[in-house]
Amino acid sequence: MADTKKKRYVLVLDSKKCINCKACVVACKAENGVPVGKFRDWITEERRGTWPRLMATFDPEQCMHCENPSCVRVCPTGASWQRKDGIVLVNYDDCIGCRYCMIACPYNARYFREDLGVVDKCTLCAHRVDKGGIPACVETCPSKVRVFGDLEDPSSDVSQLLNTRRYLVKKPETGNGPQLYYLL
Ligand code: SF4
Ligand code: SF4
Numbered sequence: 001m002a003d004t005k006k007k008r009y010v011l012v013l014d015s016k017k018c019i020n021c022k023a024c025v026v027a028c029k030a031e032n033g034v035p036v037g038k039f040r041d042w043i044t045e046e047r048r049g050t051w052p053r054l055m056a057t058f059d060p061e062q063c064m065h066c067e068n069p070s071c072v073r074v075c076p077t078g079a080s081w082q083r084k085d086g087i088v089l090v091n092y093d094d095c096i097g098c099r100y101c102m103i104a105c106p107y108n109a110r111y112f113r114e115d116l117g118v119v120d121k122c123t124l125c126a127h128r129v130d131k132g133g134i135p136a137c138v139e140t141c142p143s144k145v146r147v148f149g150d151l152e153d154p155s156s157d158v159s160q161l162l163n164t165r166r167y168l169v170k171k172p173e174t175g176n177g178p179q180l181y182y183l184l
Pocket of ligand 2: 110176
């Protein structure tokens, strides 16, 4: 029987655990055939202080699968679209390569595929999720930085974390409603 329960897939991230090994970046590229020089996820490094008191923090980033995605709003053909479970995707067949969505995305989450003439981005590994799996970046991370799950399910790990921990979302002022939650 088909699962008709409403779902809202999100990622909760604990950046403090990130060791910048980039296993998630490599796993994503391998899983999704991301072309050389393009990335669906990346690590932002911030260095503070002066030697010998240096501090570095690492922040894993990718498409935020926004609740109200500006990329979808500006797409003239409907190629950029959002599933009922919140995952934002690009339909290659309808993409005309105008790149409006790249300009509209406040998170620089999209890239142009010269080989196909289309725009591409993170899919939250929807092909794995639809078979009951989890995104490759989540599975691969040795530090378990990312937790993936359904925010509509109060017993899910993501719901439990967001109910008990403090967190932030990036650039809330955009009004996009990013669905990646960073634990403080
Ligand atoms: Fe950080 Fe995990 Fe990615 Fe390694 S795999 S860079 S620890 S998020
Ligand atoms: Fe669209 Fe950018 Fe939001 Fe991803 S992060 S859903 S590409 S606006």
